[in-house]
Amino acid sequence: MMTxxxxxxxKPIEGQVLSLLARGYNASRMAEELNISRQYVYFLMxxxxxxxxVLSNPALVSRAIGDGIxxxxxxxxxxxxxxxxNT
Numbered sequence: 495m496m497t498x499x500x501x502x503x504x505k506p507i508e509g510q511v512l513s514l515l516a517r518g519y520n521a522s523r524m525a526e527e528l529n530i531s532r533q534y535v536y537f538l539m540x541x542x543x544x545x546x547x548v549l550s551n552p553a554l555v556s557r558a559i560g561d562g563i564x565x566x567x568x569x570x571x572x573x574x575x576x577x578x579x580n581t
Contacts, residue, residue: 509570511538516555516568526570531572 504512507528514524521539525532539551546557558564562571 496524501539508538510516511535512554512558513568513570515539515551516558516564518564 507530511524514527519527519534521532524535528535538561539554543549543551543563544559546554548554548557555564559566565571
């Protein structure tokens with residue numbers, strides 16, 4: 495999967511989870527910060543790992559940084575837009 499495909503399908507909530515993951519948040523803290531359930535955070539992290547073709551959360555963050563999607567400090571590099579097909 496090419497980087498553009500990963501970015502195109504990235505929902506804003508997924509970008510937020512990715513950003514918080516890079517900043518060291520755990521699932522419970524992410525859920526509280528984003529006002530969603532912890533189970534949904536786990537689901538989103540699993541979906542992101544599948545999309546980025548990695549097996550762990552550290553590998554996910556590393557891949558996102560390597561692909562230029564994320565800065566090491568957790569800042570999303572690209573502006574995420576809501577695609578009607580992905581909502």
